[in-house]
Structures are given as structure tokens and as C-alpha cells.
Amino acid sequence: DQQVKQNSPSLSVQEGRISILNCDYTNSMFDYFLWYKKYPAEGPTFLISISSIKDKNEDGRFTVFLNKSAKHLSLHIVPSQPGDSAVYFCAASANSGGYQKVTFGIGTKLQVIP
Amino acid sequence: DSGVTQTPKHLITATGQRVTLRCSPRSGDLSVYWYQQSLDQGLQFLIQYYNGEERAKGNILERFSAQQFPDLHSELNLSSLELGDSALYFCASSVVEGRGEKLFFGSGTQLSVL
Numbered sequence: 001d002q003q004v005k006q007n008s009p010s011l012s013v014q015e016g017r018i019s020i021l022n023c024d025y026t027n028s029m030f031d032y033f034l035w036y037k038k039y040p041a042e043g044p045t046f047l048i049s050i051s052s053i054k055d056k057n058e059d060g061r062f063t064v065f066l067n068k069s070a071k072h073l074s075l076h077i078v079p080s081q082p083g084d085s086a087v088y089f090c091a092a093s094a095n096s097g098g099y100q101k102v103t104f105g106i107g108t109k110l111q112v113i114p
Numbered sequence: 115d116s117g118v119t120q121t122p123k124h125l126i127t128a129t130g131q132r133v134t135l136r137c138s139p140r141s142g143d144l145s146v147y148w149y150q151q152s153l154d155q156g157l158q159f160l161i162q163y164y165n166g167e168e169r170a171k172g173n174i175l176e177r178f179s180a181q182q183f184p185d186l187h188s189e190l191n192l193s194s195l196e197l198g199d200s201a202l203y204f205c206a207s208s209v210v211e212g213r214g215e216k217l218f219f220g221s222g223t224q225l226s227v228l
Contacts, residue, residue, distance in 0.1 A: 006156075032215070034216065034217075036217075036219075041221070042221050042222075043116060043118070043120075043204055043206075043219030043220050043221045043222050044157070044204070044217075044219045045116065045219070046216050046217070046218070049216065089156065089157060091217075093215060096170070097170075099162075099164070099169055099170065100215040101159075101170060102147075102159070102215065102217060103159070104149075104156045104157040104159075105156055106155060106156030107156055107157075
């Protein structure tokens with residue numbers, strides 16, 4: 001049961017343009033959402049997060065939007081840079097028995113073309 | 115550098131064998147998570163420990179076991195290895211932020227079962 005879905009396995013974007021990565025979830029108990037970036041041969045690194053009480057969070061070139069009614073979040077990267085080429089994982093967490101249980105999507109591979 | 119240390123980086127072994135993967139969390143972090151990433155798969159949660167106690171179990175096979183020691187380092191034991199166990203195994207430690215929990219990942223152990 002895929003509770004966090006990233007339906008686009010890959011995405012190619014021209015340098016300088018906007019990259020939009022999408023994520024859908026099914027569990028309405030999720031109350032915190034995160035994006036992680038992963039380069040080859042490295043572990044995932046935290047990128048940006050958003051609480052369910054917000055609909056937008058911005059950090060430099062990265063903005064995450066949350067649409068709770070649609071159970072959808074997206075990550076916008078503007079402008080995209082070649083160094084942004086990586087796999088992006090969407091993650092969601094919910095309180096489960098007194099602790100936060102984190103569920104990851106399968107990732108979207110972003111390629112930014114110079 | 116996330117501060118999470120995993121050893122070894124690479125492990126090549128044969129079917130039926132047993133291996134141990136080791137993880138040292140960031141200084142001060144009490145939680146340790148283990149994840150498996152197979153080809154074309156997302157990050158599959160295996161197990162979580164908190165201050166030496168097992169807190170949550172995910173899709174962990176009975177052939178796999180883990181523990182967290184008093185010094186907070188953790189080991190993941192994989193036995194009776196099969197070809198399908200070949201994967202990248204990540205360890206993560208965490209810090210609670212507001213309503214969510216941010217994970218810090220090690221660089222992983224690439225296990226190849228031949």
C-alpha cells in the first residue's frame with residue numbers, strides 16, 4: 001500500500017526554468033511533509049519541510065506547496081540549476097503510538113540540462 | 115556530512131551468508147532508523163530504535179534483525195542472504211522539529227549478494 005506516491009519517475013528541465021515535482025498521499029493522518037534530495041553514492045539529505053497547518057513554505061530557490069483537500073504537495077525549484085540534478089524523495093509523517101512514523105515515496109529523478 | 119556514519123560502504127557476499135551492517139548516529143541523537151533501497155524502489159522502512167529500545171517495525175524480514183547498543187550505535191544483521199537482498203541499506207538518526215521529525219542519513223552500505 002503506497003501511502004506516498006510520486007507518479008513521475010523522472011523529469012528533465014532546462015537550466016534556469018522551473019522544476020515542479022509532485023507528490024500525492026492517501027493517509028489523512030499525515031501532518032508533516034518533507035522533501036529529501038539524494039545524489040548518487042550518498043544518503044538522502046533534508047531539503048525542505050512543511051507542516052499540515054501551512055500551505056506554503058519557502059527556502060531560497062525551493063518552495064513546497066501543500067493542498068490538503070487534494071492530498072497533494074509539490075516542490076518548486078526556481079531557477080533550476082545543473083547541481084539540482086538528483087533524486088528527490090517526498091516523505092510524510094504521522095504520529096503513531098507516540099512517535100513519528102515517516103513514509104517515503106519512490107522518488108523522482110530530476111535532470112537539469114545546461 | 116550528515117554526522118551519521120555507516121560501515122562498511124560496500125559488502126559483497128554469497129547467498130546463504132550472514133552479514134552485519136553498522137551505524138553510528140549523530141552525536142546526541144537517540145533514534146536510529148534502518149531503510150532499504152532496492153533498484154527502482156523507494157526507501158523501505160525496516161526498523162527503528164530509540165535509546166536502545168525497538169520502537170517500530172516496518173517491512174523487515176524475519177531473517178533480518180537489529181539492535182541498538184548502550185552507546186547508541188546500531189547494527190543490522192542480515193542472515194541466510196538471498197539474491198534479492200542486494201540493495202542499498204541506509205541508517206538514519208533524527209531530531210524532532212515542531213510537529214515533525216527530520217532524518218539525517220548516512221551514506222549507506224551497498225550490499226551485493228552473488
